[in-house]
Amino acid sequence: MIRLAIQKSGRLSEDSLKLIRECGISFVNSSLKLKTEATNFPLEILFLRDDDIPEYVADGVADIGIVGQNVLVEANQQALEVQALGFSKCRLSIAVPKTDTFNSIADLNGKNIATSYPNILGNYLAAHNVKAQIHTISGSVEIAPSIGLAEAICDIVSSGSTLISNGLREVEHVFKSEAVLISNQNLSEEKQQIIKQLLFRIQSVQKAQKSKYILLNAPNDSIEKIKSLLPGMKAPSILPLAEAGWSSVHSVVNEDDFWEIIEKLKDAGAQGILVVPIEKMIL
Known part of the structure; x- marks a missing residue:
């Protein structure tokens, strides 16, 4: 049997469970349970915080996981990215107040940027030779410029409506993300074979969708x-x-x-x- 870690709630969780069901795998799901076992496939599903999934997979608590690429890269854990899944697509972008002038990434030199993704942002700034002060906060990143914490933010964007409602505009796309299947690096041959069977089903579903x-x-x-x-x-x-x-x-x-x-x-x-x-x- 293999253990699959997915987000315990939210759109990513819903899409992950939908994919598993489309693969012909049956299970009973309850919002009160933190794990469930498939009835017709050797699979146990763990429901976790998305930020914890890369570490659980890297440490072998879970064998595989479904998580956003942004979370995987930010966590910097030793887990293998196995398969892009095509849902929960978004982008990590830098945004500034819509009234501010912005000509290029160089305008951020010496500025304060608030984000929940300091590693991804830090690497992006370094690649563009920009030296800025990164303020790591969790949640409500968009409010940072209006309360004087930062001149810019770097956060996940889907439609962009949240930025607009907070008087912000996108100026730089830092990272494109979607849901991916990740795996522990040290799995037994038996577990690798089960994952191979699961991948076969996932790829069949993906091909059909396209x-x-x-x-x-x-x-x-x-x-x-x-x-x-x-x-x-x-x-x-x-x-x-x-x-x-x-x-x-x-x-x-x-x-x-x-x-x-x-x-x-x-x-x-x-x-x-x-x-x-x-x-x-x-x-």
Whole structure:
């Protein structure tokens, strides 16, 4: 059995549990419990503070964990980043009062910057030869300029609405982050095999989320043109229809290319196009 550490509450926790369920793993979850065990996979889930997850994984209390890259890098623990998970995307940015003039990162020389991420910020400033005073605070970082604690802040940004409501504006993007699966560096062969099985499921779910299954009807004299527009996993499946001179074409299209390809398919003569979500995709 392996132990997975995830955040005990919040959006990252919800998305992590959703991913585990999409991998076909069943468990009972309760807000009152700090751990739960899967009923159909050798997995125990621990619910922890996100800041504690890198240390728990590095120390071997948990075998793997799901945590934001920003938390992992800031913690500077000896845990391996195994897989980017594609959710809980955000950025760590420097912001200043919207009325302040800001031309470049050099403007921060000699200034005070409030942040909950002193290590990431310190490395960024050093890389840009900026010498500023870093004030480490936890929570409510955005209030620092208005109370005279700092001239700038460095904090996590998703939509930017919190900055705007506090009279701030982004001026530098310091670090891009998303949820990642991390692992202890010294796992037994047995646990590595279980993690490999879990990764296989996660990657199958991720591939499905990025793809659409499409079905369409087309006249046979348009098939070659339509085939050239459909990359698919290997080649589209083509089945004859009851109506002479027509075929049904089945394929998989990448989500990012979907609308552009659909337009081209219509122009090539495709009709009755159906789009179906994919639950799992195994190559």
